[in-house]
Amino acid sequence: MSYKKKRRLNVLAERLRPGLSESERKFLDAAELGDESVVRKVLENDVVSPDCEDTLGRTGLDLAILSGKESLVLYLFGKVSGPKVHQGLLCAVDNNRTELCEILLRHQIYRRRSVETDVYLYMDDTEDAQNNQPPEIVEKDIENQGATKVDKMLKEALMRAAIKNNFQIVQMIMLRAVSLEIPHDYFCSCRQCIDDREGDYMVFCNNRLDTFRALASPAYISLTEEDPIIACFHLSKGFKRLQMIETENQKTYQELDEQCQAFTLGLMDNCRSSDDVKCILSGASTRTTFSDDEDSSKDQTFQLNKGDSFPLLSLAMRMEQKRFVGHVKCQAQVSELWFSGLQMLRYLNRFEYLMLAIPLGILLLPIFSLVYVVAPWSKVTVLLDTPLMRFLSYTCSYLSFLIVICLCKLKFNTIWLSIACDDTSLFAYILIGLVFLWIIGLIWEEVKQIYRAGAEDYLLSIWNLVDSFMLTFLLASFTLDVVLPIRIRQMIHHFQPTMNASGNLLSMTMLPLCYSNDVYNMSTSYQDCQAPATLAMMAEWSPAWVPDPEFLSDVLFSAGIILSVSRISFIMPANETFGTMLVSFQRTFFDLVKLFAMFVLILLAFTCGIAGLYAAHACQTDSFKGFGGTLFLLVWSLLGFGPGEAPDLRHDAPMTSLTNNPSRGTMVVALGYILYGIYVFAALVVLMNLLIAVMSNTFQEIQDERDTEWKFVRTELWLTFIEPGCCVAPPFNVIPTPRDLCALIKTMRKFFRRLFRKCHKPKHRCTKRERSLKKLQEKIELEEKQYTARQNVMCSLVRRYILESEREKIEEGEDAAEDKLRRLIENVANKLDERIDLIEKNLQTVEDNVNNVQKGGMNIQTMQKSEIDLTQTLINTHEGYQTMVKEIWEDGKAFRETKMEAIRAMRDERLKLIEDMKAAEAQALEDSIIDVYDEADFIPRTTIN
Template sequence: MNKKQKSIQILSERLRPGLHDVDRQYLESCELGDDDLVRNLLNSGRVSPDQEDTQGRTALDLAIANGHVSLVVFLSGKVGPKVIHQGLLCAVENGREEICEILLENSIYQSTLKENTNEYSSIEGIMSSNGDKVSEIFDDDSSMRCKTSQLSEMTIKKMLKEALIKAAIRNNFQIVQMVMIKGASVDIPHDYFCSCKSCLDEQTRDYMVFCNRRLDTFRALASPAYISLTEEDPVMASFFLSKKFKQLQVMETEYKSTYEELDSQVQGFTLELLNQCRTSEEVRYLLDSPENDESSPESFPLLHVALQMEQKKFVSHPKCQAQVSALWFSGLKGMRHLNRFEFLMLSIPLGMVILPILSLVFILAPWSKVTLLLNTPSTRFLSYTCSYITFLCLIVLGKIQFSNMWVSLGCDQTTPISYVIIVLIFMWIIGWIWEEIKQLFDQGAINYFRSVWNIIDSLMLTFLLTSFTLDFVIPIRLRSAMAFHQLNYNVSGENININQLLFCYEVGEGASYFSPDNQCPTSTVGVDWMPDWIPDPELIADIMFSAGIILSIARISFIMPANETFGTMLVSFRRTFGDLVKLLAMFVLILLSFSCGLAALYAAHVCQTPHFQGFSGVIFVLIWSLLGFGEGNTPVLNRSAPMTSITNNPSRIELTEWFGYAIYGVYVFAAIVVLMNLLIAVMSNTFQEVQDERDTEWKFSRTELWMTFIEPGCPVAPPFNIIPTVQNVCTAWKKFLSICVSCRKHKLKINKKRKSKKRLDEEMTYSPSCPSSRQSVMCALIQRYIVQASREKLESDEDASEDRIRRLIERTSSRLDKRLDEITGHVQHVDDHVSHVDQGEKDIQQMQKEEMKMTNLLLKTQEKYREMLQRQWEEGQMFRERRLQEVKSMRGQREHLLQQHMFEEARRLEETIADTLEEADYIPRTTLA
């Protein structure tokens, strides 16, 4: 085929001929729903049932789009499988549930797959109502099977899967249910970095088509209709989908906005399910674990999952917060009236005095009522806060104010209070370490180190334990080393034994270790630390304590979420610190570039400048200049000092200074003017985002704080948690005696009983049983959500239905006007030829009279028809307004009944409201015969 023939073929494909009058009449009749005319045209054989218009729409598509059910039933028996599937997709897109049910009963969809497979596949280019590419399913050898309406199992599965995806994207519950009954399902797409053969082939064939398929599949999976009908626990499934979409936002940045919308959609679905809860019991069942049959009063497993997956809107929902608050104030409901940060600050000094006494009572008598008081979450929070503040005060006094106390351990005489303080410090450290170990075992290493607070606690305790251990060991080891050498020195005219530290003599004179006047000794002994490459342990102890005390005091911010203002500030600090880290990379790039330039420029003038001396010196100067400690004459050189240049040209100093001022000025402008203001702008934006969602952010952080104390744990805080209680001792002693007394025969009997019980439990678990209470509540919530979604859809479609009826009336009127113009033209044509007709004048006049009568009759019919349409439309509107007014009145009565706690009457009234709404949604339809 030459170039000319190829161009002629392309043009012939583009310049398709228009529709014939018969084809246009056939398509218009299908659009208007004229069954008799369509049947006559098809029975006559003048048109093809698969005829398409210029937009690629078939007659079946036009009938489906306009809701002509009887015509769809007739045409479905005339067209081929490809047109039927195209019509099914058109019905799905237009939300025609009745038509979808009719088309799914067609013979081409009868042979369905019973088993779900993990193969990721979808229809390639199915032709939709908007004129997409024709499907490749019906090409080649499949066309023969299409004629006999016998398709393969895989082909039917692909067709149903495509319809299911489209229905799920439009969130149509009824159509999704119809298609899923046929055996269709949607599989999760493979990983983004999957290298299997199918993924590689699809990416190689067309990467854009591959990405669009992934997006459509994820849209279907995120549909509330699909989640409600396929997942046993829709809330948990929505959480995992939300986490998946957040991960895909990072990997597939080109579709970040799409995944953000899907994430917002699934989170909104969980909020809607939570809104459907009518009682506190339903909320507790919803927040409970799917494995539990009864709601746990102590903790909510689903809430822990929401916290881990950062479902902030779900956690901060009022109904969820109400249950968390009920757990927080359980046992001390009077504390709810004192739920203010000021009362917490006032209760801390009081708790530091009372709670140790209550903790000792719990250790000695754990069965007393004190246990109920200490085991409440709010009391545990207050206990741990008081214990932590006491611990901070103790380590600050023991290390900073009374630092000489540790040196006294190397003396012959040490006051008892020193041992008391040291023992308390180590007991507190061991108690906090024990708490962290229990938390590590309960949560696991991954979940434990996922929290920033746990990492801070680990580092803080490591630093403090190392520091105080070295402070405890160094004086004792130094004293033993000096005692081993037994050397005498004459210091200040006295014989002093070097095996005693010089500080011990001042203590022996009556000075106190804890006196602020005794901080510096009057005499010292020179000691050279050997070897130099081994660090000084005393220096290590001081460094470790410095790092530990910084983290310890910063850790007090964990109580800030208890107050809304401080909690929001803490969230803002976290976000802005993240912004600072992001901009730090740009600052490091600018710093390195200008440091290298200035270091190279002043390499020959190292002796003439006190600032730009080498690469490290330049970096030091530029960093301090960024913080506002730079000098304006930094690039100036000392002309009296020698140069290290080969040419040794004194005139180059001025040019060096001038170029140094230029580079230094550009650096100051780029780093201070640009980067600093950019950082301020980014921080302001982040702070404003937090302020916009301050209620959600604060409640989420507060829930994280509360749930750490709501979880079951030790009622007493460190250091009392390392002291075994009387109950623990009795329990351990009983277990020990039972182990010693029990014989092997008794053990065998117990094992047999356990095995039989375990076998019985397994049989009961595998046997069909009635659904649990949580599953019943979940089903009820889903049904309520479906009803509410259907009502909202009907209300949103009111305007669309009015526009559709208005367009139908306008289209009918235009066609009537066109017919009248044709009749008028025919009358005019007859009038023009009357003068040329000699014979049959009377017949012609009679024909003209009949034509005029027909015209008048048609005009009157048209006018009556328009009046009838207008009258029916006004009656429908008045009928709907009356029904809506009745619904509004009944809703007010229902609110009044609810306020009076007359729930049964309110429920009956709600059913009456639903029936009235169904009556109000009926609008009489009018068609042109």
């Protein structure tokens, strides 16, 4: 026999293996029905192995767990082998059998002790402890860093329980000192990760996904994390990162991200008072202890900042937890702080009222700011120190700043030139000083923000970058406007150039602009745009590559004023409509950037193709002259300004071809029109419509989540002014107040006292040290008190969440109870029919045996007696099943009669409706009657003989 034929026969023999025997089938059916007596009898006869499996790989213990028979599970618990017990535990975990999991965990395979220390790590069964039965010793696996086999089995069960989100089973397993380990980074280069990745990549990915599913489970987070909310924030941020790395599992990580966010929202839903919400948002959940290496390795960007009013909310803002920030209870606390002290100004939450308040604020807030500068302890400080008034003050100040710099640069532009004159007006100095004071005030605000938030957090905000560039451009522009006239004035005084005035040469000591019109009869306003020839002068400097300072100033001002006016959009989130539009604009702008690469690709492709086609006809075309001309024309065509006759050629100009064939031009024009048309179609029709579709999709997504998106950007705006800061806006914030002077004097006094103090007695130093230690102790006690209060609140929220989750599971089970009952009745009826057939068959067998007994001797009579006893037992069982079926049938019959009575009543009502000519209501009632008929027909048709 050939090897190929032998292998084929072995494969067929494996596929044609016989199924279960009659005894094994009887054993498994009895385990599934929970018939403990049959199971005991079959196993006591030693005809079936307790570890036998059905076609689905389920053992008798698994089927007993599914049936929920606790006594049967206890019996099989000591019969099956260790691996089957672990399989049964996993089955119990998958089916949420909490009591059975507790029984199975008592098996000795889940007991362990360390070989080195010989100390029992866990002892659960008191009877075994009294009998001095030691648990099984499982040696450590050196390759897995000391993890025992028991740990592996318990971690597998813990992972499944966490994925099922069963709080009780997770807690039960974790009490055995087992926890899950966070998977290594996806790009980890350790030996274990490399071996797993190269061994079986699918298994490697599945293990990571299962571990992340367990780590993101609310049950596991609640029982392992000191602060579940912060842990969910970090998990959510990690899942968002993994979505971009493991794109094949993007949907799974997105679901886990939503699960973590839903858990944080569930915890916030269980807050019953404002104190609970404030305690949670305070974020004071860490003790003053030494941090672990794992904690120190975390990204410092996403750590709590204790200087914030709501550190946890600020952390959620940085980690883009929009649903948490937009939660109604978080928004209530932020709104309370925003309108604190001025509840009547809630009307300003409407955008039209805000627009009406700004002109009034431009007139009144400078007066209030001056009062604060003069008397910072007055009642005006209480008004100005509220977040809403700080917002209005900053808004009015910023709008005033824009008005001033626009007037100063566009309307009164000659004041910058008048600096070069000897008799510069006081108005020019005041206006220029005010501009620079305002810019310095804005820069001082940015410096304080960098000092308070840190450079890294400061650069994460796009608005902060806009402010930095805006102030840099404006400061550089106005500095050049001041320095340039002064420098030119110095040069004129030094060199004293000559000027032709009415045929006379005069020695100049200042700019022509500074001379009086009456003396020289020269216009200095240039309103007619005609400068006299005598005023024509030009400044030159070296090196030549240095740009014109005046031109550079104008460029910087243009960039700065564009950013300044665009920065007004920071007040848009104050209104829901404009705030949503601002978010839509930002998101659609990013979509444009994403599609810009496709535009560039098509543009370069057609530019190179068309430029190469018209290379020999560069003199005959005005449109496609080389790469630069072709690129310029195609860019304008993309915007709709390209001429339609661009591919045409002029035949009166020469070609730069070797052949100079006249027929070449016709083919070039034809191909040019084709390429130009394809480009216009691809760029304008396809890509533009694609861009519009993407923008529409993004806009629709934002509209679907407009409440969350708007509240997120509004909270970002509010927190900017809620955090502690200066009460007055620029330029008044750079003016020192009496309070600042007092603080400076106190600081100087302390400095000089320490510098020139004499030696004190040791007793005084000890007393001072004791006072410092006492203050430190009070601070530690206060932090400990805050920590304890927050932990108590967090524990209460977790308990409430667990109770609510269990209640929801029960309600879901009640909804499906009717369907489960129907399936159970049908299953029991089928099993009873099979048992009745089996009993009838056994009765026939008994009758045959009785006939044989009458022909036999005493041994046959003894066998007959045993068979009669067995028959009597079967008959009793049959009667019991018949009685149960009759009861079930009577219940079903009563249910049907109840439904029939309801149908009769509905029919009578339907007849009345027909008599009242209400056909539509009668038809609706007829549909209800049909539905009631369907509900009444669920009774199983079990025949009882």
